[in-house]
Amino acid sequence: MTHDTIIRGGTVVDGTGAPARTADVAIDGGVITEVGRVSDRAARVIDADGLLVTPGFVDIHCHYDGQASWGERMIPSSWHGVTTVVVGNCGVGFAPVRPADHERLVELMEGVEDIPGAVLHEGLTWSWQSFPEFMDALDHRPYDVDLAVQVPHGALRLHVMGERGARREVATPDDIAAMARIARESIEAGALGFSTSRTLNHRTSKGELTPTLTAEADELVGIARAIGETGRGVLQGVSDFADVDAEFALFRRMAEESGRPLSFSLVQVRGDTWRRQLQLLAAANADGVPMTGQVAPRPVGLILGLECTLHPLLTNREYRELAALPLAERVRALADPACKARVLAADAAAREGAAGRSGRIIDAFDRMYELGDPPDYEPDPASSIAARAAREGREPLDLAYDLLLADAGRAFLYMPFLNYADGNLDAVGEMLAHPNTVLGLGDGGAHLGTICDASFPTTLLTLWVRDRDHGRLDLPLAVRRQTSATARTVGLLDRGVLAPGYRADVNLIDFDRLGAHRPEMRHDLPAGGKRLVQGATGYVATMVAGQITYEHGEARDPLPGRLVRGPQPAPATGGAR
């Protein structure tokens, strides 16, 4: 017989956790038909000798809700081997919505996810009100990856409760019934899940707390229960876990009373809270309550630079005079030694005068690093801006100033924000190795001027399998963590495994050369909006449904990705574990 495609002689890491083996992969009609020694012929034969062949990565924590409504390419995720994205996380999104509330949702997304209001106003068509209408607006649009959506609690609460919802008033039984009904209908129409936020880090662009922050158990469990009645759908949450046990108990109740799986963001802030969360996760799963921690393979990191939302000169009196200039002119002005002297003097004066300066992120030079190319995501604390400046006998801002001006003002500083309390990633290693965690938190499509973490899949394979000098992970386990494991977490059982019957979403990887580049700022969003993006080397080819979408980082024409409606069953012929 003749196949559409045969990928020949690669090192197959099939996504189940099974050991790597040399095998051919045959593909027909967008589906894998054979894995092993395939002696048939094919319309297209791809030589994969010396390459890893893995399932495409399933990134369950993205925020491309806006980007998917106006664009086709979910970059930077799709530059990092990702072939399926799940959006609508953390309680934020753009449906359901009443026309009068457009501004409110834009302010929420602008504040929580650092997506500029101008970009959203220009990009969003608002051709929907209900969540099913939002899905219809995305349906039949071609994408470079498959895309699944979740109902965001923030939008749902504003839709049902209006101003009372925004002010975080307690939901009445009628409010809860209305939210539960809409959530259930949205799941029935094909939303993959429901998401909520309980973190003080999430505020609107006006500084107001996110509407769902203090939602009570009756509201959360009430919505979850209604979703449970459909027999499908997953739950996702983010929380500060200020009281670990109480907060975990609330999430557990949502999962337990609905019978639906729940995943939440699991990070190291300070202390051992994350270890307690791992214990509670293990206990829940031992009791048959399916709960999963979404973990990151590196710090959740802030990127600071002259074009970014944050940088150390941001509030400096002398700098503010120049802040509105285009980058090139600003850099020219800042390069003048007299200008630098004025900026440093203004900083010294501000430090003497103001008590309010303590604890500001943009002054935390002991946690700030120069971001090289390729980036070092586990920087030695001895190389922090503060440590280097101390060795050179100058003010940290003096050094940071010079670093920011490098590369014509396009250089970046990096601040590990979460997962770096110990000055290393040993805690992350424990989280990654835990049986009840999967890769998550990349936040692709969000934090456009502050964070560029959609490259997590590349970091998991490079830092944790290849580069670290201790605590490395097994390659099959690392691949499993971001393929079949993530796919299962959200109910997409038709992908994430290289076996007959599964979708032919495939990566061909030159593992020795694999690496993420230094992030860069691009001005290619609606209204000329900017975003941090990050390319990679080593993804020789990425296939979605059997078609090559990217080759060596270059986009190819096919856009085989589509909206995925609802959970997908495992193939009848699948032999995956």
Ligand SMILES: [Zn+2]
């Ligand atoms: Zn998020």
